[in-house]
Amino acid sequence: MSRIEIPQDHPRRISLETREKAIEGYENHVVATAGLLAHGRGEAFDYLIGEITTSQAKVAIRAAVAKLLLAKHPVISVNGNICALVPNELVRLSDLTNARLEINLFYYQKEREDAILHQLRTAGAERVLGTHDRPSETIPELSSNRRKVDSEGIAIADVVLVPLEDGDRTEALRAIGKYVITIDLNPMSRTSVFSNITIVDNVVRAMPLMVEEAREMLTWSTEKLYAVVTNFDNNENRAISINLMIEHLENRAREAMEVQQL
Ligand code: ATP
Ligand code: MG
DSSP states (O other): OOSSOOOTTOTTHHHHHHHHHHHHHHHTTSSOHHHHHHHHHHHHHHHHTTSSOOHHHHHHHHHHHHHHHHOSSEEEEEOHHHHHHOHHHHHHHHHHHTOEEEEOOSSOOHHHHHHHHHHHHHTTOSOEEOOTTSOEEEOTTOOGGGGEEETTTGGGOSEEEEESOOHHHHHHHHHTTOEEEEEOSOTTSHHHHHOSEEEOSOHHHHHHHHHHHHHHHTTSOHHHHHHHHHTOOHHHHHHHHHHHHHHHHHHHHHHHHHHHHO
16 A cells, blocks of 8 residues: 555656555565665656657567567566566566566565565465575676576576666676566666667556567467567667657757747
8 A cells, every 4th residue: 555645636646656666665675775776767767758658668568578478488587676566467477478487686685585575476476486495506797696596597598587687687697698688767778788678668567568468479379479579679679769768858848948938
């Protein structure tokens, strides 16, 4: 339950409700302190794209879902922020694409792992990898806790969805040969640059759409799914996403000039 009542007609209702979820996640030990800062950075970039799922984000979402459905061992990497914001969609997407859920934390704390596990289980997850009692391996490129990956999860995965990831880890995952899909509102972050598919959208909008697409694309032939992936070019995708932000800002600048002329 939200601690504050946000009026239905409030112009920034969805953004405020999402922020409340992040704060609630923080209070329940799901979200790290730095996670709140990352959320704020996301909010700023969301403003720049007009807080909508762009047509280009929809193209990237389709490519991402096609790739997950084609994968042999897809894995969805779960951190505090994504778990606090869209726990139900994580479980649904995992079920539909046969992708395993693996908890992978930038700031490890046993308490946080337990809180995330609890929230995933409440959302219906039956199997969750990446917990401290699981067999693990290490990614050579990274230091400390962030090296650890589950032996039956990311270690053997061919495709990894890392919604809201840090650039260092994304680069490391690429270095060990993983195909990386991310959802990141900043098309210029290192995560966005290193990933094979970057969905420039808010996870609260993108994840429900991914679930919807997965449900539809489940019936598609391998050839049709393959065509969607091969037609996708992430450099072009990022360039279009950045240009959409520029376009949005130009429109806002024009509006600002009109206000002054009144
Ligand atoms: P990088 O490490 O990739 O260069 P960074 O250091 O700027 O990026 P991090 O804190 O490592 O950022 O990762 C958080 C990323 O997640 C940021 O790019 C931020 O814009 C993005 N982000 C935060 N909240 C959301 C959200 N709700 N939906 C999508 N993206 C988000
Ligand atoms: Mg970072």
